Amino acid sequence: MIRVRRVGRKADPYIPTASMADIVFLLIIFFIVTYNIEVDKAKVQLPRTAVRTDVPREAAYVSVDTEGIIRVSGGKETSVPVSSVEEVQTFAQNVVAQNPEKAFVVKADKNTRYQVIDKILDALKQARVKTIFLLSEQRTISDRT
């Protein structure tokens, strides 16, 4: 009987990691593309609605937080507090002068008195803003009985 001997090189056991970098780079590119910079960090309890439309990227923000502080942002930079509604109007006019199609997002706490929102909407309307979004969260079945 002939004894068969295995000939040839013994393969080293290893996990190929060369493609790992490619995969991870792909993920990074995905994150960079879909990255949304949070321009307004005001903590608010948003009203809940069933109808919701996507806000366009880099829309300008006007936010009213729980303490009633109004902040504005052109969409790229972090929002800055303003002292009056008149300032909101001046700000909106400047933004609209640069880009007449710019959408504005109103991010307000659900317990804010409507008169504040009314004044902000009026300021935006007078600044000839074309589209306004009222930021909201998804309404769930338990929200309204």
Next chain:
Amino acid sequence: MKLERRKVPPEIFTGSMADVTFLLIIYFMVTMAFSATKGLDFQVPKEDTSKQVQLEREEAVEVKVTPQGTYLVDGKPMALSQFADYLKTKIVPGKLVDGKPVIEKPVILRPDPQVPYGAMMDAFDELRQVKDKLGLGKDLNISLPTQREIENLWGALGAL
């Protein structure tokens, strides 16, 4: 004497590449804003004098939000869930758009200044859903006049 030199195979070390990129991924994931990026949109009507006519009371459905947070539709107290049924009576008889009925009357939403923003959004949301609930051919024409616009209108009507 000749020195023996061990030859090192030329290679770029890529083993740590994955580690570096993973670190970047984690950074992007952590700093990514998971904030709400959706909301109710509305188009601001263009400044047009002919459109001002729409604000006349008889021509429109008026939805008021009272300081107590209740809703008055054309002066009648109503729950949010009854809006669709009420607006059904405002469908233009015989008129179809894409084979579906339409409501031509504009809806004016007038929240009281003291009302919380959330109550106004509930009403706005409900009105936006009427299109689907009644299977209408086009969106309801909802207008949200500001206090100043209302005062201006009354001023203009008073001058007539």
